[in-house]
Amino acid sequence: MTLKLPDDLADRLSALQKSSGALVEKALEAGGEVVLQQAQRNLNSVVGKGTKYASRATGELERSLGLSPVKENSTGRDIKVGFSEPHFGGVSNAMLAALLEYGKHGQAAKPFMTPAKRSAQKPCMETMRKVFEEGVDDL
Amino acid sequence: MNALSELGKLLTVAKIPWQTGAYTDPAPDSYVVLVPLGDTFDIMADNRPQFDVQAVRLSVFSKGNYNLIKNQLIRTLLDADFFLSDRRYLDYDNETGYHQYVLDVEKHYEME
Numbered sequence: 001m002t003l004k005l006p007d008d009l010a011d012r013l014s015a016l017q018k019s020s021g022a023l024v025e026k027a028l029e030a031g032g033e034v035v036l037q038q039a040q041r042n043l044n045s046v047v048g049k050g051t052k053y054a055s056r057a058t059g060e061l062e063r064s065l066g067l068s069p070v071k072e073n074s075t076g077r078d079i080k081v082g083f084s085e086p087h088f089g090g091v092s093n094a095m096l097a098a099l100l101e102y103g104k105h106g107q108a109a110k111p112f113m114t115p116a117k118r119s120a121q122k123p124c125m126e127t128m129r130k131v132f133e134e135g136v137d138d139l
Numbered sequence: 140m141n142a143l144s145e146l147g148k149l150l151t152v153a154k155i156p157w158q159t160g161a162y163t164d165p166a167p168d169s170y171v172v173l174v175p176l177g178d179t180f181d182i183m184a185d186n187r188p189q190f191d192v193q194a195v196r197l198s199v200f201s202k203g204n205y206n207l208i209k210n211q212l213i214r215t216l217l218d219a220d221f222f223l224s225d226r227r228y229l230d231y232d233n234e235t236g237y238h239q240y241v242l243d244v245e246k247h248y249e250m251e
Binding site: 118 | 196
C-alpha cells in the first residue's frame with residue numbers, strides 16, 4: 001500500500017501564502033474602483049445643480065476625486081476614496097466636498113459620498129470576492 | 140410609514156423645529172434639517188425584497204449648547220428603534236454662530 005500526500009493542495013496553499021498580499025491588494029483596488037465610480041456619478045449629479053446663483057463649477061472637484069494607494073492600517077490594509085489637493089484658489093477640495101455632503105446653515109446639503117458608500121457596498125464586496133477567488137483559482 | 144414621516148413626528152413631539160431638505164423659514168436658534176440618504180432593499184425571499192431600509196441624515200443646527208438637543212435626539216431615536224449609523228460634530232460657523240452636528244440613521248420597514 002502506498003500513501004500519497006496531497007501535494008497539489010499543499011503546493012496551492014503554499015502559493016496562496018506567498019501571493020496573498022498581492023491578491024488582497026488587487027481585490028482592494030477592484031472594490032475601491034466600484035465605490036469610486038459610484039461616488040463620481042453621485043458627485044457629477046450634485047455639483048452645480050440647484051444653486052441660487054449661476055454655478056461657477058470648473059470640474060476641478062470631480063477631477064480630484066480618486067483612489068489612494070493600498071496602505072497598512074491598524075487592523076490590516078485599506079484603500080480610500082477621496083480628494084487630492086490643492087484646489088485652485090487656495091480652498092481645499094475636501095472642504096468643498098464636505099460643504100456639499102453636509103451643507104451648512106442656509107445651504108442645503110447634497111449628500112453624494114454617504115449614498116455612494118451605501119449603494120456600492122454590496123457590488124464592492126461582490127467584486128472583491130470575485131477578484132480574490134479568480135486569483136486563488138489561477139494559483 | 141416611512142423614515143421621514145416617522146422622524147418628523149418624533150421631532151414635532153419633542154418640540155424641535157425641523158424641515159426636510161433645507162430650512163427655508165427664518166431659522167430659530169436650534170433646528171433640524173432632514174436629508175434623505177437613500178433607500179435600499181434588504182433580505183430577499185421568493186425573489187422579492189422583504190424589507191425597505193431607509194436612511195436619513197439629521198443635521199442639527201444650534202447656536203447654544205448643541206449637546207442638549209443632540210442627547211435628547213439620540214435617546215428619542217434609539218427608543219424609536221432607529222439605528223445610528225454615524226454621528227459627528229461638524230463645525231462651528233463663525234459667520235452664523237451655529238454649531239452643526241450630524242446624525243445618520245437607518246430603519247428597516249417591512250414591505251407591505
